[in-house]
Amino acid sequence: MANRITLNMITQRSIEEGVAMEKGKTTPEYFEACSIIEMHDDDVKALGLVPNQLVRVTSECGSVVVKTVRGRQSLYPGLAFIPQGVWANQIVPPRTQATGEPQYSGFPVTVEPANGERRKSALELVQGAVGLWRGDQ
Amino acid sequence: MPKKVENVGCPYCGVCCDDLVVTVSDDGKKILEVENACAIGNQIFHHATGGERVKLPRLRQPDGTYKDISYDEAVDYAAKVLHNAKKPLIYGFGSTNCEGMAAAAKVAERAGAVLDNCASICHGSSFLAIFDNGYPSCTLGETKNRADVIVYWGANPAHAHPRHMSRYSIFPRGFFTGKGQKSRKIIVIDPRHTDTAQVADIYLQVKQGHDYELFDAFRAVVRGHEIPEEVAGIRREQILEVAAIMKKARFGTIFYGMGLCHSDGRNHNVDIAISLTRDLNDYTKWTIMAMRGHYNITGPGAVWSWQYGFPYCLDLTKKDIAHMNPGETSSVDLAMRDEVDAFFNVGTDAGAHFPIEAVKHLRKHPWITVDPNICMASEISDLHIPVGIVGVEVPGIVYRMDNVPIQYRKVIDPPEGVISDEELFERIHRRLCELEAEEAAKGQAKATPEGVRAEE
Numbered sequence: 001m002a003n004r005i006t007l008n009m010i011t012q013r014s015i016e017e018g019v020a021m022e023k024g025k026t027t028p029e030y031f032e033a034c035s036i037i038e039m040h041d042d043d044v045k046a047l048g049l050v051p052n053q054l055v056r057v058t059s060e061c062g063s064v065v066v067k068t069v070r071g072r073q074s075l076y077p078g079l080a081f082i083p084q085g086v087w088a089n090q091i092v093p094p095r096t097q098a099t100g101e102p103q104y105s106g107f108p109v110t111v112e113p114a115n116g117e118r119r120k121s122a123l124e125l126v127q128g129a130v131g132l133w134r135g136d137q
Numbered sequence: 138m139p140k141k142v143e144n145v146g147c148p149y150c151g152v153c154c155d156d157l158v159v160t161v162s163d164d165g166k167k168i169l170e171v172e173n174a175c176a177i178g179n180q181i182f183h184h185a186t187g188g189e190r191v192k193l194p195r196l197r198q199p200d201g202t203y204k205d206i207s208y209d210e211a212v213d214y215a216a217k218v219l220h221n222a223k224k225p226l227i228y229g230f231g232s233t234n235c236e237g238m239a240a241a242a243k244v245a246e247r248a249g250a251v252l253d254n255c256a257s258i259c260h261g262s263s264f265l266a267i268f269d270n271g272y273p274s275c276t277l278g279e280t281k282n283r284a285d286v287i288v289y290w291g292a293n294p295a296h297a298h299p300r301h302m303s304r305y306s307i308f309p310r311g312f313f314t315g316k317g318q319k320s321r322k323i324i325v326i327d328p329r330h331t332d333t334a335q336v337a338d339i340y341l342q343v344k345q346g347h348d349y350e351l352f353d354a355f356r357a358v359v360r361g362h363e364i365p366e367e368v369a370g371i372r373r374e375q376i377l378e379v380a381a382i383m384k385k386a387r388f389g390t391i392f393y394g395m396g397l398c399h400s401d402g403r404n405h406n407v408d409i410a411i412s413l414t415r416d417l418n419d420y421t422k423w424t425i426m427a428m429r430g431h432y433n434i435t436g437p438g439a440v441w442s443w444q445y446g447f448p449y450c451l452d453l454t455k456k457d458i459a460h461m462n463p464g465e466t467s468s469v470d471l472a473m474r475d476e477v478d479a480f481f482n483v484g485t486d487a488g489a490h491f492p493i494e495a496v497k498h499l500r501k502h503p504w505i506t507v508d509p510n511i512c513m514a515s516e517i518s519d520l521h522i523p524v525g526i527v528g529v530e531v532p533g534i535v536y537r538m539d540n541v542p543i544q545y546r547k548v549i550d551p552p553e554g555v556i557s558d559e560e561l562f563e564r565i566h567r568r569l570c571e572l573e574a575e576e577a578a579k580g581q582a583k584a585t586p587e588g589v590r591a592e593e
Contacts (some may be wrong), residue, residue, distance in 0.1 A: 008345055010328065012395055013430075015176060015296040022149075022180035023490055024188065027514050061494055073293075074330045079345055081329065086489050086513060094492040099265060099404050100257045100450060100467025102492050104399035106346040122489070126513045129493050130500040134201050 001048040004112040007039065007080040009059065010105040011088035025086065025122050034085035035119045038071035039111070043078070047113055054114040057082070059091035059107055064125070065114045080109065086122040138163050146545040147178040148232065148528030150298045150537030151429035152277075152305070153274030154178065159548045168529075168549060175299035184510070185549070191511060191523040192552045203521070206558060208462055208564075211522050215481075216568035218503045218519075219248040220576075222479035224454055226499075228468045229485035229507075231255040233524075234533025234545065238440045238559030241483060244566045245453050247573075251477065252451040253468045255430070255485050261463055262398040263427045264438070264448055266407035273414050275390065275424040276539045277304070282311035283422075286564060288324045288384035290410065291348060291396015292428045295332035301428070312494040313387075322382055326351070327396060339379060344370035346401045352409040356379055359416050380392035384420045394428040418440065426539060432528070439542075472498045482506045484527075484558065488513030506560060524558050525551030531558075 017096035037057060044051065050068045055130060056063060057080075064087050082088040084104070093103040120128070127133035145157040148349065159182060160170040168332050171182045194211035195203035195555035207216075219225050227245050230238050238254075241450040245252040256264065280287070287306045294301040302308060316390040328345040343351050347369035354368040366373050383389060391414060410425060417423035438448035445451055447461035450468075464470055468487075471477050472495040480499045488496055489512060496517070505561070506518040509530075515517035515521040525531040530551035536542050551557075556564075 010345060010399075012293065012399075013297040015299060018149075018177040018296070019180050021489075022177055022184055024184070024510070025486070026516075030205050036353055061492070072332075076328070076342065079328055084490065089490065089496075092492040094469055094473050094494045096464065096467065096470055097401070097405045098464030098470075100261045100470060101255075101398060101403055102258060102469055102495075103401075104258075105396065106400045109263040122513060123516060126488050126493070126496065127517055129497055130517050132201055132517055 002046050004110050005043060006044055006108055006110050007043060007078055009057070009080050009082065009091070009107050009109045011031065011082050011084050011092060014083040017083040017085055021085070030085070031119070031121060034083050034122075035066050035087045036069045036083065037066045037111070038069060038073070038075060038081040040075050040077040040079070041070070041078070043111070044068055049109065049113060053116060053130055054119065056114040056117065057091055057109050057111050059093060059109045061093050062091045064090035065104050065117045065119050067119065080111065090125060139169055139578070140165070142548045145548055146432075146528055146535065146543055147174055147181075148432050148526065148545070149175070149181055150180040150227050151434065152298050152301045153432050153535060153537040153543055154300050154304065155543055161548055165549055177299065181526070182548075185526050185529045189210055189511075190552050191507070191521065192535055194520060194522045197519045208522075208554070211520060212561070212564045212568050214520055215505055215522070216477050216565050216572055218505060219244065219565070220569055220572045222248070222503070225250040225479035225481065226253065226446045226468060226471055226477040227251070227481040227483060228253045228257070228487060229255060229481075229483035230437045231434045233484040233558045234433060234527045234531065234535060235436045235440050236533050237484070237527070237562065238437045239444065240559045240562035240566070242441055242444055244562050245451070246456055247454055247566060247569050249454045251464070251471060252441065252453055253451050255434050256449045257463070257468045258490065259395070259430050259434065260398055260427045261449055261467065262404040263407050265404035265463065266411055270408050270411040271415075273411065273424055274417065274426050274539065276450065276541055277537070279303045279310050280390045280424070280426075281314070283288055283313050283388040284390045285314065285320055286322045286324070286389040288326065288389065288391040289333055290326045290391055290393045291400070292392050292394025293327065293331040293333045294392070294428065295335075296429065297394065298428060301392075302333070306390070322386075324379055324382070324547060339375075339382075341371050341375060341379065348397055348400065348406050349402045349409055351376075351414050352406070352490065355383070356409070356413050356416055359384060359413070359420075362440055383417055383423070384446065385423050386423070389423045392428050393424070393425070405542055429533065429538035435536035435538055435540055436534070438458075439536050439540065464512045469495045475501070477502065479503045480505070482508070482514040482518070484508060486512040486514045488517050492588070507558060522561060523555055525555050527558070532559065533559075
């Protein structure tokens, strides 16, 4: 059992994210649709976890706590997926290979159990990043 | 008596479904039912009248809260921010009509701004590849009526374009494809076994980030060369099998998505996809199409190319002498270099969809959001200006993902007093002209305004 594993991260749309986004990014639906990570079962087991436990995902430019879920769309071992949106963009590297497009897919992350931590809300993450978060409103 | 409005266009994705039937309450104020839309499109219509809407512009106060102000005050504030900034960035436009885009371009030119759209972080790579290598494409109607082989590469329409498969690619019965799905071969290439892959005849699980190598292998095989036993995680036999299907097709279309544009290689992945399409045309008819995301994200490319010659990343700091150079004039790169001193977020949500590092840089300066809804961008803005929802409350022209323009209609009125993007930008333009005239008369110096911060 490893304390921490390194995976290749991709972030793209999911239909759950799309529906929840149109309902509103401050809704519980958006929170549940986007603050998750999908990994291969072998990688979840390697961390000594079971689905629905929290993990901290860290990239070269940031870190975020999300929940592991068993996705309908399977990945191969070593690949991980967070739906596009607020949580994914806490760790997406802004480097663009001189095209304007950030590295939304294919960047290394470390994943480790997030014992005793919590998932932050979308507003807490975004307002918090720019000094506007005033606590639960 | 509730009224049914037929042939309504959907303001969600680039498929631009134009067969929706929307039932509106007898007072014309509430949307009761939406037929034919996907789950996401359905939500857009119901959200318009079902939830809380912002009906007045909101200005950030020193304590971090918002205060309602009038549209006149909002227009004045926005024009002053643009007037005083040395290099403002106006970005977004995924979710508005072409009329609004043209009006915003007029403002950008007057203000000497950088004008950019969501393609900058989406299919911008496609533009770069198309500039270099052409675009052997077609309309969605041609695919529906003619295609017997469909390839989805790095695209997951089951989630991102939910009715694409049923309207145009896999299931519909077209003029020469009368047996629908039975007359078509579906190939899906993706690192994930997606819900789209569930309906594929052949699924290739390419190693993430190795698409270029797989395209190269297909090109080698199509041209009659040998390839290694395995390329990008795919066995040679599978590559030979798919290449043979491609060569024998009557008409094929490659639909590609963010799997190519967001991975290492970016425009080079699209470039070689176009080259493969060109090679296949030595044998039969093949076409390629970008799976454009928002319903009118093709629009700014069409409108601004007509106005200035470039589809995105337009630097208008020299007013009508435009130039475009992604990497230099692209929104995220400008943000990361701290090169802009004011930000307009229009019909998109950079707060949620830009990397957070870019958001932090942009928020050092005035940030104005123009959007019908509360979103992450609106919640970190200095000023949020609500507008009517195009396709629901505001009519206008939109461009489908295959560059076909469609006239969208409205089904209800916007909330009382709420104006359209087009009217808002026309009013900002007028105020900008007035400010310039006032300054010229007084000989005033410019001063860049600072964004409002919550008290620590």
